Structure formats: structure tokens, C-alpha cells
Amino acid sequence: MAILTHPHMRVLVQGMTGHEGSFHTRQMIDFGTNIVGGVTPGKGGEWISGKPVFDSVIAAIEATEANTSVIFVPPEHASDAIYEAIDAGIDLIVCITEGIPVQDTMRLYDYLKQSNSRLLGPNCPGILTPSGISIGIIPGYITKKGTIGVASRSSTLTYEMIYHLSENGLGQSTCVGIGGDPIIGTSFVDVLEMFENDPDTEKILLIGEIGGRAEIDAASYIKAHMTKPVAAFIAGKSAPISERMGYAGAIIEQGHGTAEEKIMALAQAGVRIANNPDHLVELLR
Amino acid sequence: MLRLQDFQSKHQLQKCGIPTVLGRLAFTPDEVLEIASDLNQPVVIKAQVLSVDRNRSQGVEYAATPEEAKEKASNLFSQKVQGLDVKQVLVEPKIYLKRKVYLGITYDRALGRPVLVASNDRATVDENIPRNAPVDVIRQYIKPILGLRSYQITNIASMLELPRHLWEPFRNLTHGLYTCYTESDALLAELNPLVVTHKDELIALDATLVIDDNALYRQPELALMQEPTDHKFANEEGLNYVKLDGQIGCMVNGTGLAMTTMDMIIQHGNGSIRPANYLDIGDGATADRVAEGLQLILKDADVKSILINIFGGLTRCDEVANGIIKVCSEKVPTQPIVVRLQGTNAPQGLDILRNATIPNLFTARHLPEAVLVAIQKVMVNE
Numbered sequence: 049m050a051i052l053t054h055p056h057m058r059v060l061v062q063g064m065t066g067h068e069g070s071f072h073t074r075q076m077i078d079f080g081t082n083i084v085g086g087v088t089p090g091k092g093g094e095w096i097s098g099k100p101v102f103d104s105v106i107a108a109i110e111a112t113e114a115n116t117s118v119i120f121v122p123p124e125h126a127s128d129a130i131y132e133a134i135d136a137g138i139d140l141i142v143c144i145t146e147g148i149p150v151q152d153t154m155r156l157y158d159y160l161k162q163s164n165s166r167l168l169g170p171n172c173p174g175i176l177t178p179s180g181i182s183i184g185i186i187p188g189y190i191t192k193k194g195t196i197g198v199a200s201r202s203s204t205l206t207y208e209m210i211y212h213l214s215e216n217g218l219g220q221s222t223c224v225g226i227g228g229d230p231i232i233g234t235s236f237v238d239v240l241e242m243f244e245n246d247p248d249t250e251k252i253l254l255i256g257e258i259g260g261r262a263e264i265d266a267a268s269y270i271k272a273h274m275t276k277p278v279a280a281f282i283a284g285k286s287a288p289i290s291e292r293m294g295y296a297g298a299i300i301e302q303g304h305g306t307a308e309e310k311i312m313a314l315a316q317a318g319v320r321i322a323n324n325p326d327h328l329v330e331l332l333r
Numbered sequence: 334m335l336r337l338q339d340f341q342s343k344h345q346l347q348k349c350g351i352p353t354v355l356g357r358l359a360f361t362p363d364e365v366l367e368i369a370s371d372l373n374q375p376v377v378i379k380a381q382v383l384s385v386d387r388n389r390s391q392g393v394e395y396a397a398t399p400e401e402a403k404e405k406a407s408n409l410f411s412q413k414v415q416g417l418d419v420k421q422v423l424v425e426p427k428i429y430l431k432r433k434v435y436l437g438i439t440y441d442r443a444l445g446r447p448v449l450v451a452s453n454d455r456a457t458v459d460e461n462i463p464r465n466a467p468v469d470v471i472r473q474y475i476k477p478i479l480g481l482r483s484y485q486i487t488n489i490a491s492m493l494e495l496p497r498h499l500w501e502p503f504r505n506l507t508h509g510l511y512t513c514y515t516e517s518d519a520l521l522a523e524l525n526p527l528v529v530t531h532k533d534e535l536i537a538l539d540a541t542l543v544i545d546d547n548a549l550y551r552q553p554e555l556a557l558m559q560e561p562t563d564h565k566f567a568n569e570e571g572l573n574y575v576k577l578d579g580q581i582g583c584m585v586n587g588t589g590l591a592m593t594t595m596d597m598i599i600q601h602g603n604g605s606i607r608p609a610n611y612l613d614i615g616d617g618a619t620a621d622r623v624a625e626g627l628q629l630i631l632k633d634a635d636v637k638s639i640l641i642n643i644f645g646g647l648t649r650c651d652e653v654a655n656g657i658i659k660v661c662s663e664k665v666p667t668q669p670i671v672v673r674l675q676g677t678n679a680p681q682g683l684d685i686l687r688n689a690t691i692p693n694l695f696t697a698r699h700l701p702e703a704v705l706v707a708i709q710k711v712m713v714n715e
Contacts, residue, residue: 068617068647123547146616149548150440151518155477157445173646185646187676202589203616204644207676208700211644215699228588231445257589260442284592286599324597326701 050177050222051197051242051249052140052168056115059183060108060138061086062129063120064096068144072120072185073097079188080180084112087129105136116140118174118183123147126170127156134165141233142183143169153231160233167233173203173225186210186223194219196332197243199236200255201228201262205283209255212325218332221249226262236266244274251277251332254319256310258284263310271317279331280314281322282307334520335544335559338381340423342522342540345555349513351506351524353537356425365406368424369399375427376402379539380409382417392419395427428538430528434493436507437523438475438514447475447514449507451489481511495529502535517555518548572612572626579607580637580711582630582668584623586614586648594642597704606708609635616647623656631666638669638710642703645676654682661691669693669710673703 059076063069064086074097077083085100085108092103102108105117117138121129126145133141148170160167168175174184178193190207192214200206206225213220224239226232236254243249252274256263263282270278285307311321322328337345343353358381359365369376380392392414396402402424409419435452451471471492473485486507490500506527514522521543528538549556581598585591595608610633612626630639643653653674660666670693674682683696695710697703 124550147547149518149545149551150520151477151515151545151548154440154446158476158478161445187646190676200589202587203646204585204587204648204676205589205593207644207646208590208593211675212699230442231440235443255589257592262442265443281593283589283596285596287592287595324600324701 050179050181051239051246052175052222052224053177053181053183057140057181057183058082058084058112058114058116060084060105060112060114060117061096061099061120062088062105062117062133063122064088064099064101065091065094066120066122068185069120070096072144073099075185075188076118076182079176079182081182084108084114105132105138109136109138114138116183117142119143119145119169121145123149127152130156130167130170131159134160134163138165140183141165141167142172142174143167143227143233144172144174144184145169146171146228148229150230153229157231157233168224169227169229169232171229172227172232173206175222175224177222178220184225186225190214191223192217192219194221195248195250196220197239197246197249197252198223198255199239199243199252200225201236201257202255202283203228205257206255209253209281209325209328212329213253213332216329216333218329221246230260236262237269240266240269240274240278244276249276251279253328253332254278254280254314256280256282258282258287258307258310259305261305264313267310267313267317267319270314270319278314278319279322279328280311280319281325281328282310282314335546335549335555337542337544337555337558339379339539339541340381341558342542343537345517345542346509346513346522346524346537346540349509349516351509351513351537352535353540354425354428356423358421359406359424360421362403362407362410365422365424366399366403369396369402372424372426377425377427378402378406378409379423379425380414380419381421381423382414382419428528428536429531430538431531431533432529433526433538434495434528435523435525436489436510436527437521437525438510438519439521439523441474444474446477447511449473449475449481449485449489449511451493453493475511481508483508499529499533499535506535506537513542517542518545518552519543520545572614572622572629574610574612574626574629576610576633577608578635579609580635581606581608581707582633582636582639583608583611584614584626584630584639584641584643585611586616586618586643586645588613590642590644594640594700594704597701598640598708601704602708606711609633609637614643614648614653618648618652618656620652620655620659623653624659627657627660631660631668636668637714638671638707639666640703640707641670641672642700643674643676645674645679645682647677649677650674650679650682651685652678652682654685657694658685658689658691661689661694665692667693669695669714671695671697671703671707671710673697673700
């Protein structure tokens with residue numbers, strides 16, 4: 049089972065001909081992902097790793113029946129790529145691109161909520177289910193089949209923790225990077241709900257960091273709805289308090305977004321807090 | 334985040350039709366005298382410093398005559414405001430006001446949309462209030478596709494209990510604020526305070542605009558206003574460098590991993606050994622970018638050992654290794670370097686380092702091990 053991924057996924061790579069796009073297309077195929085093609089406007093007809101490139105998402109769907117898309121398009125064009133995927137009726141859109149302006153994401157978010165598509169990211173490493181589906185850039189060899197669901201806001205820190213779990217014999221059901229941007233399509237709460245309902249997941253690891261209130265919202269959800277054990281690691285305990293965004297920011301964020309606030313909220317929700325990677329292994333064993 | 338100075342923010346707002354007191358910039362007390370003489374009325378002199386939590390009453394002086402303005406400006410130039418040197422002041426005609434309100438637009442992360450925030454609360458307008466202080470606040474959430482609707486502004490005017498004859502100018506001004514917020518790619522646009530003058534006019538006395546760094550590519554005019562500060566700068570290569578107070582220079586890829594590496598140094602350093610700086614090389618760094626980053630860390634005289642922790646994803650470890658070799662082959666650093674490579678092309682990267690046989694370079698397989706070795710090298714050096 050696992051979450052967000054299923055055996056009938058037919059994955060399209062938007063931005064397939066670029067430096068990152070072509071490299072990670074190869075990586076995803078090698079991991080076992082069913083990549084059916086790619087899209088780069090103006091490069092239709094080319095081939096990357098034996099897969100056809102199309103000029104548009106709609107043309108790619110007609111030829112390949114793709115239902116999932118992963119986006120490696122540069123930030124200036126990434127929101128357009130997401131709109132295109134939504135309008136073409138793609139079920140799951142994973143946006144790896146970092147650096148999309150917030151004003152663009154807000155308009156996009158509004159549009160997304162009126163569609164049937166789910167967006168993961170932007171600015172995320174994607175999803176990986178160790179049985180052979182990787183949609184994004186999480187290095188496949190660090191993962192291991194198992195029963196721990198991983199949800200994270202960061203990218204390289206996620207790899208660090210997955211690597212550490214696998215090295216210590218703790219496998220994963222699905223690893224999900226929700227993305228580091230302030231506004232993202234899929235939240236911690238969405239992912240926690242999926243893990244709670246997933247028969248393949250027994251325990252959950254939540255990896256958070258300072259800033260915003262995503263972990264606080266996750267804590268409220270865990271307290272109210274979750275029966276499976278959750279362990280968490282929060283990065284940035286020694287980081288200085290972030291610049292606050294005027295008075296309006298202070299009111300809307302309600303809090304400083306410090307590691308202490310988050311750790312306290314999660315601990316009160318019954319989540320076990322790890323101080324370092326080794327401690328995490330102890331908590332999840 | 335690009336935080337604009339008061340005068341820069343007001344200049345942007347004026348372009349969107351928001352009435353402000355523009356004033357003129359002065360760099361010396363004599364210039365203040367000249368401006369005050371030209372204005373020929375009582376003035377307010379505001380120090381222009383970019384502090385994060387600006388207390389609005391600090392660095393602000395009032396003067397009745399040009400001579401008094403010069404004297405007070407001399408004082409301002411010779412002092413520090415919130416730890417920062419005063420290099421320029423803004424001279425504006427003094428406004429006589431009946432009332433102050435707060436009006437700002439920012440975004441709500443969880444709802445993914447802009448929110449208009451207003452308040453009559455004196456604590457909001459005058460003081461540097463703590464984040465969780467209970468205040469009387471009015472909010473209107475905006476649907477980006479629909480934009481700010483006039484009825485929402487009427488709601489705010491009514492809840493603020495603004496006199497009805499001011500509703501029309503307030504509506505125009507608030508529409509202007511939203512236009513400025515969207516068109517300048519702001520993360521925050523606030524008027525603090527917006528005042529009602531003794532002549533019953535609405536004027537923005539002070540303003541803050543914070544611009545989204547990710548949008549600077551399409552805001553060339555605003556991008557020019559960016560100035561590097563002492564402790565932090567992001568250069569064109571995509572390096573993010575922060576100076577800290579310890580002994581270990583850190584190079585990491587990705588914010589979360591960088592923070593975790595620092596947390597672990599502090600945890601294991603028992604308070605005496607801490608990070609001297611951190612440099613986030615970002616995603617997909619080339620050998621040249623890594624070399625440039627390492628040079629930057631080596632320039633820091635506080636650095637007693639260096640920890641390079643890379644978990645490759647978009648970043649390839651062979652590129653990182655080549656960057657390290659490039660620096661070390663020119664001149665072998667005196668400080669020990671501990672390198673931990675994992676992820677994309679890590680075996681190739683480690684081979685490159687091994688074959689180069691650089692003295693004083695150590696490799697570690699795991700992060701906890703790398704942290705402990707880096708700490709140990711500092712203790713040996715001290």
C-alpha cells in the first residue's frame with residue numbers, strides 16, 4: 049500500500065531535458081519508477097533515457113496516459129508548469145523547484161484548491177516508497193523497506209535521517225518531503241492522516257525545523273486523531289530567533305516558531321522527541 | 334528577505350497612490366539644517382537604520398527650528414540606534430495628528446492567502462509588543478484570484494470606527510496598499526502608523542515593505558536597494574554565509590542539515606566549543622562554488638577546525654571533493670578539515686579525496702562521528 053504512491057502510477061517529468069531533470073529521470077527509472085515520458089516546450093520529439101519528450105502535458109497524457117507529474121522546471125516557469133498539470137487533470141503533482149515567489153504560490157494555491165489535483169511542494173525532495181517508486185530526488189540507495197512513515201519539511205536532513213534509520217535496520221513504508229516553502233500544497237497534517245490510515249505504516253517520524261507553525265498544527269492533529277506512535281526531530285535548537293515579519297506577521301504566526309515551542313507542543317501531544325540521529329533510532333526501534 | 338528602509342518603502346507606496354510624508358534624506362547635520370530651512374516649519378528627524386525589530390520611538394527627534402534640527406541631528410549621527418550606526422536621516426515636516434491606526438498586509442502560511450490586518454490598539458502602533466500579547470486585531474483574508482474587495486475594506490473601516498467621511502479615502506488607500514503588496518512582490522506591506530491629521534487627512538507616517546528574494550529577478554528596481562550587512566550575505570553564487578561566535582567552520586548543503594550539524598556541535602561541545610560560522614552551499618553546488626565557500630570559511634581567523642558535511646541529492650559529492658582539492662592544492666590550510674560525504678556520488682568523492690593525500694584532512698562516515706572529530710581537533714589545537 050504505502051501512501052501517495054500506487055502501482056498504477058504513470059509518471060511524467062516536466063523539465064525532463066534540463067540538467068537536473070535528465071539526471072533524476074535516470075535515477076527514478078533505475079529505482080523502478082514507471083516514468084512514461086517528459087515535457088519540455090519546444091523539445092517535443094526528443095528522447096531522454098529511452099522515454100519520449102512532448103511539447104505539452106496534454107499531448108503527453110494523450111500518448112502515455114500519465115496520471116502523475118514531477119516538476120524540475122526553473123522557478124520563473126515552474127508555476128506555469130503546475131497550472132498546466134492541473135488543467136490537464138494530473139492527479140498528483142510533485143514540484144521539486146525551489147525559489148517560486150510567494151505571490152505566485154498564493155494564486156496557484158487558490159486555483160489548486162478548486163481542482164482535483166494534489167500538489168506536493170514546491171521546494172520539496174518528493175516521495176519515495178522503498179518497494180520501487182521514487183518521484184523526486186530522494187537518493188534511492190539510502191532507503192530500506194519497512195514500516196516507518198517519514199514526513200519532513202527539509203531535503204538533505206531527511207536523507208540524513210533516512211540513511212541513519214536504514215543503517216540501523218529500521219526500514220520505511222513511504223518517505224515524504226512536504227517542502228520548505230512557506231506555502232505548500234500538502235501539509236504535515238495531510239501526510240499524518242494518510243500514514244494513520246495506511247496499514248503498511250506502524251510508526252511515524254516527523255522531521256521539522258524552526259519557523260512557521262506547521263509542527264504546532266501537526267501536534268494538535270496528533271493529539272486529537274492519531275493512534276500510531278510518532279517520534280519527531282526538530283532542527284534549529286541553537287539557531288537565532290528568525291527575523292519577525294512586522295506586526296502583521298507576529299499576529300498571524302502567533303509565536304516565534306522556535307524549536308522549543310515546537311518541541312513543547314509535540315511533547316504535549318505525546319510525541320517522543322529525539323535530540324540527535326542516534327537517539328531517534330532508539331525511539332523508533 | 335529584502336527589508337526596505339522607511340523612505341524607500343514610502344516611495345513605493347506613493348507610486349500606488351498612498352498619501353505619505355515623503356521628506357528628504359540627509360547625510361550630515363548641515364544638510365538637515367538646509368532641508369529644515371527649506372521646509373520652514375517644525376520637523377521630525379528619523380534615523381534610517383534597518384533593525385529587525387524597530388522600536389518606532391527610537392532614533393526619532395522633533396525640532397521646532399532649523400537650528401534645533403541641526404543640533405538634534407548631530408546627536409543622532411553620533412549615536413547608535415539599536416546597535417547600528419546612523420548614516421542617514423530622513424527629515425519630514427511634523428504632522429499634527431488626531432489618531433493613529435495600524436494597517437498591514439502579509440500572508441497566512443496555513444491558509445495560503447494574503448491577510449489584511451488592522452488595529453486601533455495603541456500597543457500595536459507605539460510599542461515593540463511581544464508576539465503573543467493580546468491585542469484587538471481585525472483581519473480580512475483575501476482570495477488572490479478575486480483580489481481585495483471593497484466590502485472587505487468597508488468592514489475594516491467600520492470595525493476601526495473610522496468616521497464615515499474618511500471611508501472613501503480609506504478605501505482608495507487600502508486598495509493602493511494591496512496593489513503595492515502584489516506588484517512589488519512583497520511578503521509584508523505595512524503602514525505603522527497610518528494617521529488622521531488635524532486637517533482630517535489620512536497619511537502614512539511610517540511604512541515597511543519586505544520583498545520576496547525569490548521575486549527580485551522581476552523587480553529590478555527593488556533589487557538595486559539590496560545592501561549586504563556585516564553578519565550575513567547571500568552572494569550571486571547562491572552561498573549563504575553566517576558568522577557565529579565559536580571555533581568550528583561549517584560547510585553544509587541545505588538549511589535543515591546545516592542547523593542540525595550546528596545543534597550537534599553545540600550539544601557535544603559542552604558549551605565551550607561552538608560553530609564559528611556556517612555556510613550553506615545550497616543545492617547542486619559546483620566544484621567552483623565549493624572552493625569559493627571554503628576560501629570564505631578559511632578567511633575567518635576564529636576557525637580552528639573545519640567540518641564539511643554534505644549529503645548529496647541534487648549536490649554531487651564528486652563536485653564537492655574537487656572543490657576541496659582545488660583549494661588545498663593551491664595552499665594547504667593550517668586548520669584540520671573533517672569531511673563527511675554521503676549520498677549522490679559519495680564513493681567517487683571519497684576516492685578523489687583519498688587519492689589527493691592532503692595532510693590534515695580527515696574523512697568520516699557518519700555525522701555524529703564527523704562532529705566529534707571536528708570538536709576533538711579544536712581541543713588539540715587549543
